[in-house]
Amino acid sequence: MLSAINAAILNNKQLAYNFVENSGLNDTAEKTGHTTQTLFGFNGDLAFGIGMIINTALSLLGVVFLGLIIYGGIMWMTAEGAEERVEKAKGIITNSIIGLVIVLAAYAISYFIISALAK
Secondary structure, X not given: OHHHHHHHHHHOOOOOOOXXXXXXXXXXXXXXXXXXXXXXXXXXXXXXXXXXXXXXXXXXXXXXXXXXXXXXXXXXXXXXXXXXXXXXXXXXXXXXXXXXXXXXXXXXXXXXXXXXXXX
């Protein structure tokens, strides 16, 4: 019984609705000149778009590390002489500065690579 149902289903294949071909949006885009747009609507290529994504991510990481440096500074100022809080704040500030240096180096490297690929 089950094999008969499977055979009936397999013999009566229906293709799924192909939105790209049947919607007419491609025709409209060609008529209005929107098929030439590139990534993010800018006149750059794929390397430019990937570079934008990388630069945005590295910028956000830089802001996070800057926030951690400020947090460590506030923690140090409010430690009131408690040695363990001062050491914890120093550790946060040290690690944040290391992270910020790494992010800046990654930004410089990605800028160099993306600019070399764009040429």
